[in-house]
Amino acid sequence: MLPELRVLFLGLALAASLLQVRGGWADIALERQRFYAGLQLAGCLGAFGVLLWTFAASDFSVLIVAENSHTTKPLIYKLSGAWGNHEGSALMWALIHAFYAFLYANTAPHVSRATKQKASSIIGALNAPTLLFILAASNPFERLAPAALEGQGLNPLLQDPALAIHPPILYAGYVGFVVPFGIAAAAILSKSVNRTVASEVLPWGFSALALLTLGVGLGSWWAYRELGWGGWWFWDPVENASFMPWLAGTALLHSAIVMEKREGLKVWTVLLAIITFALSLLGTFLVRSGVLTSVHAFATDPERGLFILIIMIAFVGGAFALFAWRAPLLRNGGVFSPISREGALVLNNLFLSVACAAVLIGTLYPLALEAVTGQKISVGPPFFNATFLPLMIPLLLVLPFGPFLAWKRADVAGAAERLLAAGLFAVLGAVMAASLAERGPWLAPIGVALGLWLIAGAASEIAFRTKLFKVDLSETWRRACNLPRSAWGTAIAHAGVGVTVLGVVGETAWKDEYIGLMRPGDQTEIADHMVTLESMRPHRGPNYVEDVARFEVTTPDGLTRYVEASKRLYPARNFPTTEAGMIERLAGDLYVTLGEPQEDGTQTVRVFYKPLVNLIWIGTLFMIAGGTVSLTDRRLRVGAPVPAKARRRAEVSAIPAE
Amino acid sequence: MTSLRSLVFLPFVFLLCITLAAPAVAVNPSEILDDPKLEERARDLSTNLRCLVCQNQSIDDSDAPLARDLRVLVRERLVAGDSNDEVIDFVVARYGEFVLMTPRFAGHTVVLWLAAPVLLLVAGGGLLILALRRRGVKPAKPKELDADEKQKLARLLSEEAKV
Structure with a gap:
């Protein structure tokens, strides 16, 4: 019964979205836009809620649930199955769109109210085609008759x-x-x-x-x-x-x-x-x-x-x-x-x-x-x-x-002078990388220099703006606290690009691999790691069976670590996967996977050493952090809307008394 | 077919050889050549040859039987004494240009190869001309500050000096 409610929910969302169209030419008030956007969001939430419910309850009379879910799956993957398919993800798209439309309409404008009204009308209305698409051509709640007894399961790779x-x-x-x-x-x-x-x-x-x-x-x-x-x-x-x-x-x-x-x-x-x-x-x-x-x-x-x-x-x-049509009317200011x-x-x-x-x-x-x-x-x-x-x-x-250049007209020599330390640091890093690396392409040290240049360049900007070492530390600290958030955000994000560059260069230039056949007790050495296959054993998980290989690894710093890699089989789809075992360190990952077992009892083992690989994602996190910090800058804050009454009062009091 | 289609449609997911049974690194110990120089060349060539039954995966990465056959073929040719180009020509003659991860520079790929450099030159050149032209035009001399503004400026500067 519940899935049939979708028409109601989606219809509500579509109607609300269409009502927002009017705002484009008729000046319907922002308050009205907010109401429609709220309705649209409620409709999408309702429809998506029903979808989540059908997945959580494993209702196999619904086609996409039967195709993508299975009763033995952990709940989180039952729910993620809702968007792991075409129809469900289209509905999620509509929901997120509605959410943005609602959020946008409900924030205080920087632009004039008229522009804000138009913008929120356009954003809200743009969801209508997607909603229409879901209703007409991509129904996530299509029934399966007769209902399936068991679902086909979600692709294990996606679990x-x-x-x-x-x-x-x-x-x-x-x-x-x-x-x-x-x-x-x-x-x-x-x-x-x-x-x-x-x-x-x-x-x-x-x-x-x-x-x-x-x-x-x-x-x-x-x-x-x-x-x-x-x-x-x-x-x-x-x-x-x-x-x-x-x-x-x-x-x-x-x-x-x-x-x-x-x-x-x-x-x-x-x-x-x-x-x-x-x-x-x-x-x-x-x-x-x-x-x-x-x-x-x-x-x-x-x-x-x-x-x-x-x-x-x-x-x-x-x-x-x-x-x-309109661009020719635009004049660029600011020579x-x-x-x-x-x-x-x-x-x-x-x-x-x-x-x-x-x-x-x-x-x-x-x-x-x-x-x-x-x-x-x-x-x-x-x-x-x-x-x-x-x-x-x-x-x-x-x-x-x-970031070192001034607006309008800048002095490159001055910027270069301020970046001198960063440049020297980068060159030094490249020289060190070249002398440490015994192999790898000649371009790699230059890549390292590029990464370090970005990181040190970002740090230089903060150092310059806080007058680090030029004034005493408490003064620097005070300046650092007063620095606009956008300056911090810029520096963090740009340094993040450098960190990612280092990871990319390290992984591509200096990766190492071992491919071979091993029996329990066999040893191999890769990138100063001693890897011993200790044992092989079968294991049964909630919705899979696997053969687990346990390795003893002696890391370059002399520590003994254990790592497990396995070959899994998910019976629901008869789908084999390989689960890599990893020893993750900032210096690099040791990555172990299993290949086919051979008839003579040996096991194909592949061991990779991936230097600096985690920096790729750490750099990504820096970029995200940079964006987030910038977002908190005073200039960029999106405020809560001022209630109409309070605004009118403010407007009245703003009129100077004669 | 349904499962395959739903996978193809899977939204914005980084799926490569997911349509294959098992994704795993390909090269098997039995295939590796004894001569490390030759093996290295084989690996280099493999990364530029596409597994024909996978989506966007090189034969070096793919576990598909067809990819395995191609890897063995490449190694056979190398052992027989072929140069890298000869191996590539041989494989292309058999499987068509689709097998190459890097398309050849020829009539049908001119646009593909030259689009980005030409775009950069045109856009960059355009910006340069614009900048040079603008250089001739002197920006209007800023207006002198009036007394009030001068006072304001002095106050702001003294505040800045205190900071």
């Missing part, structure tokens, strides 16, 4: 805590960019594209980007731990789909900073807001339509793909048309010399946008070529490394200069 929360967080990042999109569209519509628009965009952009970073990072961490060969980034089209909005979103935030401070780059910021959300939608289309496996897979089941394609073209085409903070941020945008375009072209080119000429080619990691990395290196090289 991982990181992956259970990965989709909601990634979606929160993706969908989050609907807010900058809505604000930009509203600003063009109401012909008031000014710095307040940037103030309005920035907090939402920062939170969306932080969530997207977390989502992408979690996905990469999961792949590293679960896929069994320690890869963490594959330039897979699905990854690229999430990486493109990340690049565009990063560019958007940096250009919005110029717009907020100096009224510059207005046209470009508005365009980026549109592009970023467009790329989020493109990602959805790529992943959902099946077009990625092959153009033909899309053609055989085009209904859903077409729907998303139409939504995308309508939104993006509409937004671009609006932009083309600046090429050597200035603005100039540095333009350079940042140039490289990030071209990098984003490179990823976009690499992802879509094989599809386009196959559709046009029928030729099938692959565009894999070597291509992306060859096109993407050369664009990142100059960007990261000049990055530490940015």
Whole structure:
């Protein structure tokens, strides 16, 4: 019975969303928008609640529950099964969208009330097509008759805590960019594209980007731990789909900073807001339509793909048309010399946008070529490394200069002088890396220098601004406390980029591996670790059986550690997985996986040493922290709305008495 | 088929060879060549050859039987004395260009290879021209401060000095 309530809930949400459309041209009051947005959210929450309930209760009369769940699964994976499929994830998308629409409508505006009204109307209304899509073409509550006795289970690879929360967080990042999109569209519509628009965009952009970073990072961490060969980034089209909005979103935030401070780059910021959300939608289309496996897979089941394609073209085409119509009216304020903070941020945008375009072209080119000429080619990691990395290196090289440059007109020599210590530190690090490493490519020490340059550059900026060692420490401390949060956020995020670079360089340049056959008692040495296969034994888990190998490892610092790796079988799907065993240290991970057992009683064992690999995700955490700290900056705070009565009173008292 | 489709549709998840039975590192001890130089070349070549039945996975990473066959083939050619290019040509002749992770630079991939560099040159060049042109235009000389403003400035500066 409960699943049938969905029509009611979704209908309510759709109606509310459609009611918000009116705000676009009729000036319906913000209070009314808030009410509709609340209704929309309530409808989506209701529908999603029902979905969670059907999964929690293992109601196998519902198709997607039968396909994706199983009674023996732990509850967390029963619930995560709700979004581990097409229909459920579409509903989650709608819910998150409704949540943003509600949150946006209920915060105090930086922009004029008229613009805010338009923006919240656009954001709320943009959810209508998704809701319509769920009602018409992607029903998560489709019944299965007769009901299945047992579900097919969730893909065991996905039964991982990181992956259970990965989709909601990634979606929160993706969908989050609907807010900058809505604000930009509203600003063009109401012909008031000014710095307040940037103030309005920035907090939402920062939170969306932080969530997207977390989502992408979690996905990469999961792949590293679960896929069994320690890869963490594959330039897979699905990854690229999430990486493109990340690049565009990063560019958007940096250009919005110029717009907020100096009224510059207005046209470009508005365009980026549109592009970023467009790329989020493109990602959805790529992943959902099946077009990625092959153009033909899309053609055989085009209904859903077409729907998303139409939504995308309508939104993006509409937004671009609006932009083309109104952009000529926009005047960029704030003249600046090429050597200035603005100039540095333009350079940042140039490289990030071209990098984003490179990823976009690499992802879509094989599809386009196959559709046009029928030729099938692959565009894999070597291509992306060859096109993407050369664009990142100059960007990261000049990055530490940015925060040292003054607005309008800056002095590079002065900035270079302040960065001298950071530069020396980086060179020293490279020399040390080169002398310590016995092998690896000659580029690796340069990579290390780049990473250290970013970290030390960020630290230099804080040191400079707090006058570290120039005044006494208590004074430095006081200055550090008074430094704007955005300065801290910038430094933390930029240092995080450096930390990630170090991890990437360490893992790619100095990884080591052992592949061989072992029997209990056999030993092997890898990267100064002594690895002994101690025993093999069978074990039974809640919904799987496994063979567990126990290894004794003597680490370089002389400690004895134990690590277990296993080959699992999930009977519900007859699905084997390999569970890697890891000794995680900051210096590097020892990563052990099992291959096939041989007939002579030996076991295929693969041991990898991955130096500095955890820095990749630690750097990601720094970036997220940086974004979060920036978000708490006084300028970017989104306030609670002032009740209408209090506002009117404030307005009245603001009128000077004659 | 349903399970396969639901997997393909899986939202924004970093799935590679998930459609395969077991994801694991591929190279098996029995395949490794005795000559470490030759084995290293084999590994290098393998990372640039695609497992044809997987999604975006190289034969070096894939556990699929077909990937195994290709790995063995690459090693056979190397042992027979082929150069790296000869091995690649041999594999492409058999399986088509789809097998290459890095597409060849040719008529049908010109746009792919040149798009990013050209874009960078055009956008970067455009910005440079814009900057040079703007250089000629002197920004208007700022207005002199009036007495009131000068006083304000002095006060702010003295506050800053105290900080």
